[in-house]
Amino acid sequence: MPTQTTLAPAQGRHFRSQTFQFGSFFFTGLTGLATLLILGILATILIYVVAQGWQGLSWRFVSTIPEKNFFDPATTGVLPMIVGTTIRVIVMTIFVIPVGVITATYLTEYAQTTSLLTRLIRSAVNNLAGVPSIVFGLFGVGFFINFVGRNIDALFHQGESKWGHAGLIWASLTLAVMTLPVVIVATEESLRAIPPGLREASLALGASKLETIVRIVIPQALPGILTGGILAVSRAAGEVAPILFTGVAYYMSGLPKSLTNQFMDLGYHVYVLSTQSPDIEKTRPILYATVVVLLVLTFALNLVAILVRARVRKKLRALH
Amino acid sequence: MGIHRGHRARPLEWIVEKFIFLVSLSAILMVFLIFLFIAREGLPIFLGQMNSALVQEVIPVSELDNLPPEKLVAYLGLTKKQFTEMDKESLRSLMEVKEEAQKEMPEEFRKDKDANINTTEWRYLLRPYQWTDYDKPVSIWQPVGQIPKYNIVPLFIGSLKTTLVGLLFSVPLAVAAAIYVSQMARPRMREIIKPAVELLSSIPSVVVGAFALLAMASVLQNLLGYQTRLNAFVAGIALGFAVIPIVFSISEDALTSVPASYTQAALALGSSKWQAAWQIVLPAALPGVFAATVLGFGRAIGETMIVLMVCSASVMSWNIFESARSITTTIAAEMGEVVNGGHHYRILFMLGSLLFAVTFLSNMTGDIIVHRFKRRLEGKR
Numbered sequence: 001m002p003t004q005t006t007l008a009p010a011q012g013r014h015f016r017s018q019t020f021q022f023g024s025f026f027f028t029g030l031t032g033l034a035t036l037l038i039l040g041i042l043a044t045i046l047i048y049v050v051a052q053g054w055q056g057l058s059w060r061f062v063s064t065i066p067e068k069n070f071f072d073p074a075t076t077g078v079l080p081m082i083v084g085t086t087i088r089v090i091v092m093t094i095f096v097i098p099v100g101v102i103t104a105t106y107l108t109e110y111a112q113t114t115s116l117l118t119r120l121i122r123s124a125v126n127n128l129a130g131v132p133s134i135v136f137g138l139f140g141v142g143f144f145i146n147f148v149g150r151n152i153d154a155l156f157h158q159g160e161s162k163w164g165h166a167g168l169i170w171a172s173l174t175l176a177v178m179t180l181p182v183v184i185v186a187t188e189e190s191l192r193a194i195p196p197g198l199r200e201a202s203l204a205l206g207a208s209k210l211e212t213i214v215r216i217v218i219p220q221a222l223p224g225i226l227t228g229g230i231l232a233v234s235r236a237a238g239e240v241a242p243i244l245f246t247g248v249a250y251y252m253s254g255l256p257k258s259l260t261n262q263f264m265d266l267g268y269h270v271y272v273l274s275t276q277s278p279d280i281e282k283t284r285p286i287l288y289a290t291v292v293v294l295l296v297l298t299f300a301l302n303l304v305a306i307l308v309r310a311r312v313r314k315k316l317r318a319l320h
Numbered sequence: 321m322g323i324h325r326g327h328r329a330r331p332l333e334w335i336v337e338k339f340i341f342l343v344s345l346s347a348i349l350m351v352f353l354i355f356l357f358i359a360r361e362g363l364p365i366f367l368g369q370m371n372s373a374l375v376q377e378v379i380p381v382s383e384l385d386n387l388p389p390e391k392l393v394a395y396l397g398l399t400k401k402q403f404t405e406m407d408k409e410s411l412r413s414l415m416e417v418k419e420e421a422q423k424e425m426p427e428e429f430r431k432d433k434d435a436n437i438n439t440t441e442w443r444y445l446l447r448p449y450q451w452t453d454y455d456k457p458v459s460i461w462q463p464v465g466q467i468p469k470y471n472i473v474p475l476f477i478g479s480l481k482t483t484l485v486g487l488l489f490s491v492p493l494a495v496a497a498a499i500y501v502s503q504m505a506r507p508r509m510r511e512i513i514k515p516a517v518e519l520l521s522s523i524p525s526v527v528v529g530a531f532a533l534l535a536m537a538s539v540l541q542n543l544l545g546y547q548t549r550l551n552a553f554v555a556g557i558a559l560g561f562a563v564i565p566i567v568f569s570i571s572e573d574a575l576t577s578v579p580a581s582y583t584q585a586a587l588a589l590g591s592s593k594w595q596a597a598w599q600i601v602l603p604a605a606l607p608g609v610f611a612a613t614v615l616g617f618g619r620a621i622g623e624t625m626i627v628l629m630v631c632s633a634s635v636m637s638w639n640i641f642e643s644a645r646s647i648t649t650t651i652a653a654e655m656g657e658v659v660n661g662g663h664h665y666r667i668l669f670m671l672g673s674l675l676f677a678v679t680f681l682s683n684m685t686g687d688i689i690v691h692r693f694k695r696r697l698e699g700k701r
Contacts, residue, residue: 027594028504034496035505035513038564042520045531045561099346106344110337123687124347130615130683131354131676132622134648138672141655142357177350184347210333238524241624241648245655267526267625274530275629284534291527302522306515 049291056289068251070269071277073286078293083255084168084263085297088243089233091172091259092179097229099176100183101218107184108191109213129181133241140174140246162260169259171247178242179232186231186309190224191217193315224312230305234298240267266294355676362670365440365663372468372663374435378422381415384408434467440663445472461634461645463654463664470667474636478552478644482627483620485556485640486563491613493560494567498609502575503583503597514572521565529629532558537630552644555630559620567616570690574608575601577697604697611689618682622675624648647671 056073064077103121111118149164157163194217202212218225240248249262250272256263270290277283364370379387379395387395393403396414406414429435434452437444448457451469459471501513537554546553578601586596602609627646632653634645651668658665 024592024594027598028500031496031500031504034493035500038493038497038520038568039513039516041561041564042516042523045523045528048535049527049531099343102340102343103347106340110340111344121344121347123684124351126687127351127680127683128347130618130622130679131351132624132648132679134622134624134651135354135358135672135676135679138358138361138651138655138669139354142361142669143353146361146660147357177354180347180350208330208333210330210336234522238522238526240524240526241652244652267524270524270526270530271625271629274533280534287530287534291530294524295527298522298524299519302519306518310511310515 046295049288049295052284053288053290053292056285057292061286061289062293065254068253070251071273071279071283071286073282076286078266078269078290080252080255080264081266081269081290082293082297084248085237085266085294087256088168088172088175088247088263088265089237091168092175092236093229093233095173095176096179096183096232097225100180100228100232101187101225103180104184104187104191105213105218108188109209109217125181125184128177129185131178133178133239134244136174136178136242137244137246139177140170140242144170144173145246165260166245166247166262167260168247168256168263171243171263172259174242174246175236175239178239179236182232182235183225183228186228187221187225189309190221190227190312193224193312194220223308227305227308227312230301230308234301234305237298237301238267238294240265240271243268266290266297270294355673355680358669358673358676362666362673365445365666365670368441370440370663370666371438372440373438374467375425375430376422378419379415381412381419384412384415432467439468439470440667445470445667447471448473459636461650463667468664470663472647472667472671474634475645475647475650475671477636477638478627478634479621479646479648481552481638481640481644482555482559482646483617485553486559486620487613487617489557490560490563491567491616494564494616495571495609495612498568498571498575499597499602502572503601504593514569517565517568520561523561525562525623525625526629528558528561529626532626533629546641548642550631550643551641552631553640555627555644556640558626558630559623562623562626563616563620566619567612570612570615571605571609574605574612574690574693577608577694578604579697605693607689607693607696611686611693614682614686614689618679618686621646621682622648622679624652628652647675651675 061077062082063079064075065079066076070076103125107118107121111121145164145166149170152163153159153161163169198216198220199212202216203209207215243265247262248265248268250264252262252264270287273283273287273290274280277287359366384392389403392411396403396411396418425435432452443449448459448471450457451460451467459473460469461471461474462469497513497517501510505513532554533550536558537549540554540557541549544553582600582604583596586600587593591599627644628649631643632645632649633643634650635642651672654664655668658668
């Protein structure tokens with residue numbers, strides 16, 4: 001690529017040789033400043049939260065089941081929240097990974113890229129990714145609890161309310177619907193990164209299309225599928241709006257015992273601590289300590305996903 | 321791709337492939353179900369079938385046998401399913417309860433004109449109305465109280481107010497950063513900045529909300545010196561934090577997908593790097609940047625926890641330094657306390673379906689623009 005320094009200044013009115021240096025400096029400076037500001041916001045939030053939350057963290061804090069009044073820094077703990085968040089995320093993964101991977105497989109391996117149906121599926125995936133999280137919460141109430149849950153009760157439990165109320169399973173399913181696009185997009189990307197030659201070789205050796213997909217394509221794409229799962233988990237772990245009415249509880253005296261129980265949740269606990277505390281100055285350390293626990297959970301996962309994805313993308317770029 | 325074999329040779333594979341096809345329809349099914357079930361719960365409001373009036377005409381219990389079923393269902397506020405499950409006796413007792421309740425209402429209250437109107441009608445939802453003891457027509461959202469007031473206009477203003485502040489703050493920043501990263505920065509810088517911005521998007525919105533509520537709100541108040549500490553401005557800036565990553569990554573994508581030959585031609589003709597970026601690449605990528613803004617709008621208007629934590633008082637005002645209550649906040653704050661199937665519940669679902677429609681449209685628009693833009697750059701019109 002030729003650089004402008006080797007070029008002789010052209011004649012003509014359009015070439016602004018006078019303001020040249022200044023303009024370049026100004027423009028680069030301004031856009032660079034915007035970039036710095038964004039990085040600064042990220043750094044400020046993270047450093048502030050960690051600096052404030054550091055002292056509140058202890059082994060006792062993460063391993064205690066708190067009493068009803070969990071605003072007291074001396075006795076409180078976040079064990080039930082960690083357990084609740086972890087379980088809801090695991091149950092969600094069990095539902096979302098198979099559906100997401102199968103959909104992505106169809107889109108990359110079977111679908112004709114120009115057909116109307118394929119475009120319809122793609123636009124549905126895009127739209128699902130853009131639906132506000134609170135709408136998923138309403139959907140969880142309207143569909144999972146009031147429709148599915150109530151009908152299960154009516155059919156199998158003679159109308160006794162076993163399933164037709166907020167609970168872990170409904171919160172997890174709502175989150176599974178919400179994170180479906182994340183898994184589909186990540187899996188598709190990794191499936192596309194696999195060289196077509198690999199598939200052709202397998203087919204040439206006599207394997208059928210399905211055998212090729214199951215034995216060759218999917219195992220190769222495993223890191224990418226894993227990334228999708230991790231991204232979905234980290235997205236879901238921090239979400240509060242969809243679980244507000246589908247399963248989360250303000251307080252529970254113990255850990256959840258079945259999938260129909262309600263649960264306590266880290267993200268919701270952050271919300272409760274920061275908006276409903278009787279004395280915000282006193283609860284500040286435990287609030288930020290809870291935030292740190294939540295961030296560690298989501299960030300650790302995210303960092304892994306971002307690194308794996310960067311590698312997948314590099315591979316993809318090398319192929320094309 | 322590959323050789324197509326007839327399904328007769330491998331019936332099991334044929335079944336599995338059909339299964340894969342069916343599962344892949346799940347995304348379409350989910351979008352459809354979301355729309356169906358949210359609209360279903362809100363439908364009585366859309367159709368004006370609910371009646372929230374406190375004083376209602378009493379139908380004597382003796383009329384039970386003469387009434388047509390539809391009228392009875394509407395009068396008792398039952399669903400069709402509940403109605404079919406009930407026998408005559410329980411219907412009779414329901415009517416008695418209703419009559420009793422109406423009789424117990426104090427005469428004074430009965431004369432209040434507000435107690436006689438159905439506040440879930442569209443004109444009370446959208447237009448200002450002069451309530452008893454008010455000296456002028458007002459638009460207020462006050463769903464709890466003797467006479468529920470469900471004017472949704474302040475909520476829309478609240479949503480738009482915070483969203484616009486968020487977009488005005490985040491779009492210039494994110495687009496400028498996208499230009500820097502895609503056009504000016506060295507590749508190594510790019511590899512650091514892009515994951516960092518992605519990391520910003522992975523901060524949960526409750527954390528951003530807590531940060532805005534407990535740290536940022538006071539700092540901004542000290543800087544700008546406005547009256548209300550928790551206002552739409554603070555919420556908007558915090559919303560901006562959530563919108564920046566989306567606008568950044570889509571704009572960056574659009575800017576990078578402008579063919580390198582454009583820049584090379586500009587450089588060869590003697591323009592500087594920034595002139596090429598500003599006058600050639602940015603105009604070429606403008607549809608993509610616009611799409612990024614539209615998608616950022618969809619994200620901002622649907623964000624719940626940040627606005628819920630920062631400000632939630634409903635105010636009918638466009639002033640960004642006053643509080644605001646957005647649609648999402650309203651749903652999140654009130655859904656937990658409503659009677660399942662009551663008017664308030666239905667109105668919240670109605671708001672949810674409006675929100676769904678707005679984000680659906682903005683996402684569709686954004687996607688279509690991105691799609692066309694990519695095709696144009698590839699030379700297909």
